[in-house]
Amino acid sequence: MSRAWLAVFAAVILLPLAVRHAIASEIWIFAIFGLGLNLLLGYTGLLSFGQSTFFGSAGYVSGYLLKHYGINVFAALGIGVLVGAVSAALVGYLCVQRSGLYFIMLTFALNQMFYFIAYQWTTVTGGEDGMPGIGRPVLLGVDFRQPLAYYIFVALLFLVSLWVMKRIVESPLGKILQAIRENEVRAQAVGYDGARLKLLAFVIGGAFSGLAGVLYAMLFGIVPLEAIGFVFSGNVVFATLIGGSGSLYGPIVGSFVFIWLSESVSVVWARWPLLLGVAFVIVVIFFRGGCVEAWARFWSWRERRRMATRLAS
Amino acid sequence: MALLRTENVTKAFGALTAVNGVSLEVEAGSLHSIIGPNGAGKTTLFNLFTGQLTPTSGRIVFDGRDITGTPSHRVAHLGIARSFQRTNVFPALSLLDNVWIAAFARRGSWRGFAWRRADRYPEVTERALAALRDVGLQDRANQLAREISHGEQRQLELAIALAAAPRLLLLDEPAAGLSPDETQRMVALVRGLKGRYTIVLIEHKMDIIMGVSDRVSVMHFGSLIAEGTPAEIQRNADVQRAYLGGVVVE
Ligand SMILES: Nc1ncnc2c1ncn2[C@@H]1O[C@H](COP(=O)(O)OP(=O)(O)OP(=O)(O)O)[C@@H](O)[C@H]1O
Ligand SMILES: [Mg+2]
Numbered sequence: 001m002s003r004a005w006l007a008v009f010a011a012v013i014l015l016p017l018a019v020r021h022a023i024a025s026e027i028w029i030f031a032i033f034g035l036g037l038n039l040l041l042g043y044t045g046l047l048s049f050g051q052s053t054f055f056g057s058a059g060y061v062s063g064y065l066l067k068h069y070g071i072n073v074f075a076a077l078g079i080g081v082l083v084g085a086v087s088a089a090l091v092g093y094l095c096v097q098r099s100g101l102y103f104i105m106l107t108f109a110l111n112q113m114f115y116f117i118a119y120q121w122t123t124v125t126g127g128e129d130g131m132p133g134i135g136r137p138v139l140l141g142v143d144f145r146q147p148l149a150y151y152i153f154v155a156l157l158f159l160v161s162l163w164v165m166k167r168i169v170e171s172p173l174g175k176i177l178q179a180i181r182e183n184e185v186r187a188q189a190v191g192y193d194g195a196r197l198k199l200l201a202f203v204i205g206g207a208f209s210g211l212a213g214v215l216y217a218m219l220f221g222i223v224p225l226e227a228i229g230f231v232f233s234g235n236v237v238f239a240t241l242i243g244g245s246g247s248l249y250g251p252i253v254g255s256f257v258f259i260w261l262s263e264s265v266s267v268v269w270a271r272w273p274l275l276l277g278v279a280f281v282i283v284v285i286f287f288r289g290g291c292v293e294a295w296a297r298f299w300s301w302r303e304r305r306r307m308a309t310r311l312a313s
Numbered sequence: 314m315a316l317l318r319t320e321n322v323t324k325a326f327g328a329l330t331a332v333n334g335v336s337l338e339v340e341a342g343s344l345h346s347i348i349g350p351n352g353a354g355k356t357t358l359f360n361l362f363t364g365q366l367t368p369t370s371g372r373i374v375f376d377g378r379d380i381t382g383t384p385s386h387r388v389a390h391l392g393i394a395r396s397f398q399r400t401n402v403f404p405a406l407s408l409l410d411n412v413w414i415a416a417f418a419r420r421g422s423w424r425g426f427a428w429r430r431a432d433r434y435p436e437v438t439e440r441a442l443a444a445l446r447d448v449g450l451q452d453r454a455n456q457l458a459r460e461i462s463h464g465e466q467r468q469l470e471l472a473i474a475l476a477a478a479p480r481l482l483l484l485d486e487p488a489a490g491l492s493p494d495e496t497q498r499m500v501a502l503v504r505g506l507k508g509r510y511t512i513v514l515i516e517h518k519m520d521i522i523m524g525v526s527d528r529v530s531v532m533h534f535g536s537l538i539a540e541g542t543p544a545e546i547q548r549n550a551d552v553q554r555a556y557l558g559g560v561v562v563e
Contacts, residue, residue: 167428167430168427168428170430170431171425171426171427171428171429171430171431172417172426172427172429172431172434173426173427174431175406175410175413175414175417175431176414176417176426178403178405178406178410179403179406179410179414182403182404182405182406183401183402183403183404185365185401186397186401186402186403186473187403187414188384188385188386188389189363189365189385189386189389189395189397189401190389190394190414190415190418190473190477191386191387191389191390191415191418191419191477192386192414192418193384193386194386200427204427
C-alpha cells in the first residue's frame with residue numbers, strides 16, 4: 001500500500017478525535033465533491049464553475065424522497081448519484097462544445113439557472129429557507145443519527161470514492177482525458193472524440209458531486225439554498241486549487257484546509273475569507289500545484305540538503 | 314490499386330481557394346510526395362484527408378470508401394495517421410504516454426477502458442514502445458514531451474503517427490525546423506519506413522524528395538501542376554518555373 005493511502009487511513013481514524021464529528025464528516029463529503037471536480041479541472045483541464053448544480057440537485061431530489069417517503073439510505077445515495085450524473089450530462093452536453101472563457105461562463109450561467117429554479121420552486125425546495133427535516137434513517141440496526149456512526153459511514157464512502165476515482169484516473173480513460181487537456185486537436189487526430197469524452201468526464205464528476213450532495217443533506221438534515229448556489233461551486237474550485245489540481249489527492253488536502261478554515265477560524269474571526277484569499281494568492285504565485293506540490297518540493301529540497309551535507313562531510 | 318483517391322477536391326476559405334480541383338491517386342505500398350512552395354495548399358490537403366477540414370466540393374475515397382467530411386477521430390480509426398508540420402504533441406505527458414494514447418485508440422475495443430489499469434494492456438504498451446524504438450527514442454520513454462529537444466519532438470511527432478499502426482501514413486514536413494544533421498537522420502528514418510507503410514510525404518525541399526519518392530505531385534497555388542517520377546519532375550519546365558519563379562527558393 002502506498003504512503004498516500006496510509007496517510008488517508010490515518011487521517012480517517014484520527015480526524016474524529018481532533019474535531020467535531022460533523023466537521024470531520026463534512027471534510028470527507030467536501031473531498032468527494034472535490035474528487036469529482038478534479039476529474040474535470042485537473043485531468044481534463046475544464047474549469048467548471050457550476051459543480052453545485054449537480055451537488056444541489058442530488059441533495060434536493062434524494063432529500064425530498066427521504067423526507068416524504070422515508071426511502072432507504074442506499075436508495076437515496078443511488079438516486080443522488082444518478083441525479084448528479086444526469087444533471088451533469090445535461091449541463092455537459094451544452095458546455096463541452098465551447099472552450100475557454102465561454103465554457104466557464106456557461107457552466108456558471110447554467111448553475112444560476114438551476115439556482116433560480118430552486119429559489120422559485122418553494123413548494124418543493126423551500127426556496128430561501130431550504131429544505132429541512134431530512135432524517136438519517138436507521139440501517140441494519142445502526143442508528144445514523146449518532147454522529148460517530150454517520151462519520152464512519154461517510155468515511156467509508158469516501159474511501160470507496162477515492163478508490164473508484166483512482167481506478168478511473170489510472171485507466172486508459174485517465175490518460176485520454178489528460179491528452180485532451182494537453183492537446184485536443186491531436187487527441188482527435190489520433191482517434192478520440194473530444195466532445196464525447198469530455199461529456200463522460202462531466203457525467204463521472206457529476207456522479208461524485210451527487211453522492212456528496214446527498215451525504216451533505218443527511219449530515220445537516222437540510223438542503224440549504226446555498227447548496228446549489230455559485231458560492232458553493234466556487235468553494236470547491238478554490239479548495240481543489242489550494243490542495244493541488246495536479247494530483248489525485250489534491251482535492252482531499254484542499255478540503256481539509258478549506259473546511260478547517262471555514263469551520264474553526266470563522267468562529268473566532270468573521271473575516272476568515274481574507275485568510276483564504278491570502279492562501280489562494282500564495283498558491284497562485286508560488287505553488288501552481290497547490291499544497292501537494294509544495295509538499296513534494298519541500299521533500300526534494302530536504303533530500304538535496306541531506307545529499308549536500310553528506311557530500312561535504 | 315489506389316489506397317487513397319481524391320476527385321476534384323476543392324477547399325475555399327472565403328475568397329481564397331487553398332486547394333483547387335485536386336485529383337490524386339496514391340498507390341498502396343508507395344511513397345508519394347507532394348511538393349510545392351509555401352502556401353501552395355499542401356497542409357490544407359492533408360487537413361481534408363484527415364477530416365480536420367471538410368472540402369467545399371469533391372470527393373475523398375480511402376480504400377474504396379467515401380470519407381469526405383468524416384470527422385478526424387473517425388478517420389483515425391479507419392487507419393489514416395498523420396504527423397503535423399508544427400509539432401503537435403502532448404507536452405506534459407511522458408513520451409511513452411504520448412505514443413500509448415495513439416496505440417490505444419486503434420485497439421478496436423473499448424472494453425474496460427474506464428476501469429482496467431492502463432498497465433494491464435501489454436499489447437498496447439508493446440506497440441507504443443515499438444513506435445518509440447522505430448524513431449530512436451526508446452531510452453527517453455519516461456521523460457516528458459516538453460523536456461526534450463525540438464529535434465526529438467519531431468521524432469516523437471512521427472512516433473505518435475506510427476503507434477497507430479496506420480494503413481496510410483501522412484507526413485507533413487517531418488524535417489521542418491531541423492538542423493542539417495537532424496534532417497539527414499530524419500530522411501534516413503523516413504527511408505526506413507518506406508515499404509512498410511503507404512506514405513504521403515509533404516516536403517518543400519526538392520533534394521529530400523528526389524531520393525526517396527516513388528511518385529511526386531507538385532502543387533502550386535492550390536492546383537496540381539505536375540505529377541510523375543522524381544526524374545520526370547526534375548526535368549519538368551512548369552515545376553522549374555514554380556520553384557524558381559520568385560515564389561520560394563530554398
Ligand atoms: N484555416 C484556414 N483559414 C483560412 N486560410 C487558411 C487556413 N488554412 C490555410 N489557409 C491558407 O491557405 C493557403 C494554403 O495554406 P497551407 O498551409 O495549406 O500551405 P502549405 O502548402 O502547407 O504551405 P507551407 O509550405 O508553408 O506549409 C495559405 O494561403 C493559408 O494562409
Ligand atoms: Mg504546410
